[in-house]
Amino acid sequence: MRVSESSADATLLAGVASGDREALSCLYDRYGGQLLAIGRRILGDRREAEDLLQDVFLEVWRQAKSYDAARGSVRAWLFMRMRSRALDLLRAVRSRRLVPLEEQPQPELAQPGTAAELPLALDREPIRRAMAQLSPEQLQVLELGYFEGLSSSEIAARMAVPIGTVKSRVAAALAKLRASLPAELSVSGVA
Numbered sequence: 620m621r622v623s624e625s626s627a628d629a630t631l632l633a634g635v636a637s638g639d640r641e642a643l644s645c646l647y648d649r650y651g652g653q654l655l656a657i658g659r660r661i662l663g664d665r666r667e668a669e670d671l672l673q674d675v676f677l678e679v680w681r682q683a684k685s686y687d688a689a690r691g692s693v694r695a696w697l698f699m700r701m702r703s704r705a706l707d708l709l710r711a712v713r714s715r716r717l718v719p720l721e722e723q724p725q726p727e728l729a730q731p732g733t734a735a736e737l738p739l740a741l742d743r744e745p746i747r748r749a750m751a752q753l754s755p756e757q758l759q760v761l762e763l764g765y766f767e768g769l770s771s772s773e774i775a776a777r778m779a780v781p782i783g784t785v786k787s788r789v790a791a792a793l794a795k796l797r798a799s800l801p802a803e804l805s806v807s808g809v810a
Contacts, residue, residue, distance in 0.1 A: 628693035636683035643680055650694065651676075654701040661705035671708060674776065675701050681779045707772045749799040757792035760785055 628649070634642030651672060658668030678700060686696055750758065756778075763774045771789075775782040 625692050625694070629688060632679075632683050632686055632693050632696075635680060636686070643676065646679070646693075646697070647676055650697050654697060657698060657701050658705050661702065662709060667708070668705070671704055672701070675704055678704075678776055678779075703772070704776065707770055711768070711770050711773060745800055749796050752795055752799055753792050757788050757795070760788045761792050764789060 628646070631642045631646050631649075635646065654675065655668055655672050658671045659665055662668050662671070675697070679697065686693065690696075691699075753761070759778065760774055763769045763777060764771070769777065771782050771785045775785045778785070
């Protein structure tokens with residue numbers, strides 16, 4: 620890449636950082652096709668790669684100020700973001716290999732009014748109280764991680780915060796839950 624292209628990219632990214640949508644559009648026009656090719660190569664699926672490309676440019680819009688020219692060119696920064704996000708998505712998909720509901724073993728359901736219902740009803744209230752003590756941010760990272768199955772990096776991207784912030788919020792939330800739940804309901808095995 621020529622120096623003039625590199626400085627033009629840096630100027631465009633500075634425009635994005637200041638809220639210039641046209642600058643973002645120019646970066647998309649310049650690199651969108653190459654980034655899509657990276658995504659397709661890693662993911663093997665054009666639709667997934669297109670969705671990821673949109674996510675990456677949304678991330679660029681939100682985090683353009685975090686670009687550090689001393690660490691590399693804008694082109695390298697964009698390519699690294701696309702590659703990292705594609706690999707994160709690939710890992711998440713592989714780790715979540717879902718079994719269709721009809722193939723999952725079905726637990727035997729207790730009849731209404733039986734003693735089997737009682738422990739479930741009793742366990743909910745302490746959990747609700749413990750969850751109510753969490754900050755909205757802590758609750759959000761737990762919901763995204765445990766209920767939506769997102770990785771820390773996916774949560775960071777969705778919330779537009781650094782991955783370290785996500786990890787510290789998870790740790791703080793789990794510590795708060797451990798402290799407030801009765802021992803038999805503790806989340807001690809979860810990290």
